[in-house]
Amino acid sequence: MAQRGLDPIGPYPGTNTPWPSVCSVCGGTTAPTLTSIRKALKQGQGAGCDLCRRNGAICPEDAEDILRTAGAEPLEPFPGVKKPWRSRCLNDRCRREVSPAFDSLKNAHTGACKYCGGYGIRAEDDALVYLIVHLFLNAAKIGIAKVGSDRIEEHISIGWQTVATIEMLGHQARAVETTVLDLWRKELLLPYGATAADMPFAGYTETVSLADRSIDEVKDDLAQAVEGELGGAMRTPRSD
Ligand SMILES: [Zn+2]
Ligand SMILES: [Zn+2]
Numbered sequence: 001m002a003q004r005g006l007d008p009i010g011p012y013p014g015t016n017t018p019w020p021s022v023c024s025v026c027g028g029t030t031a032p033t034l035t036s037i038r039k040a041l042k043q044g045q046g047a048g049c050d051l052c053r054r055n056g057a058i059c060p061e062d063a064e065d066i067l068r069t070a071g072a073e074p075l076e077p078f079p080g081v082k083k084p085w086r087s088r089c090l091n092d093r094c095r096r097e098v099s100p101a102f103d104s105l106k107n108a109h110t111g112a113c114k115y116c117g118g119y120g121i122r123a124e125d126d127a128l129v130y131l132i133v134h135l136f137l138n139a140a141k142i143g144i145a146k147v148g149s150d151r152i153e154e155h156i157s158i159g160w161q162t163v164a165t166i167e168m169l170g171h172q173a174r175a176v177e178t179t180v181l182d183l184w185r186k187e188l189l190l191p192y193g194a195t196a197a198d199m200p201f202a203g204y205t206e207t208v209s210l211a212d213r214s215i216d217e218v219k220d221d222l223a224q225a226v227e228g229e230l231g232g233a234m235r236t237p238r239s240d
Contacts, residue, residue: 004037005047023049026080051103055081068202070105072112089113121146123171131222132160139193140218141207142180144173154201172229179225184208
């Protein structure tokens with residue numbers, strides 16, 4: 001259990017009974033069986049509970065960017081992946097105080113505000129995937145937005161240029177974005193292409209440097225992800 005970063009709460013209950021324990025990474029409680037712990041160690045998985053491993057090592061700055069991208073401004077420091085995070089909705093017409101859990105923002109993409117749903121994109125919403133570049137920052141960014149929202153305009157107002165926007169349903173847009181980000185981060189292990197200071201409207205965790213990945217390559221990354229998601233139904237990217 002110690003190798004797994006878990007501190008048992010009670011006595012050993014047997015190999016196949018959930019064993020309540022405290023995660024040394026997030027301080028939360030969890031209850032894996034010893035069998036599953038052994039399997040995870042054999043696979044070389046990192047320490048911590050499922051929630052911690054699913055979210056990886058997160059620095060507070062990245063967590064704040066992900067919160068802003070989901071539509072809220074933090075009112076307190078990052079409290080960890082599963083505690084409610086006191087924050088304020090960024091939608092000017094709402095601005096209510098909310099407390100989403102980081103894990104659901106990052107993994108369920110619920111959007112930060114449960115009242116207005118300003119940034120939360122539901123599965124059947126008309127949405128779009130966009131690819132934008134900033135030539136001074138020498139960076140590209142992928143993102144998703146609801147049709148009719150001003151997300152892209154915000155970025156354009158500080159020098160980003162649209163390379164492509166492709167309309168599709170919310171769940172498709174999310175899948176395409178995830179495919180591209182997984183390629184950049186998990187397969188190619190590319191660092192972010194911009195910093196938090198570069199991006200007042202958030203989203204630097206969705207960027208890549210054009211020094212690491214050329215414009216042609218990022219366009220191709222998007223096209224392949226769209227093809228994988230929509231297949232023959234793919235609409236031609238609109239270039240502006
Ligand atoms: Zn944990
Ligand atoms: Zn709101």
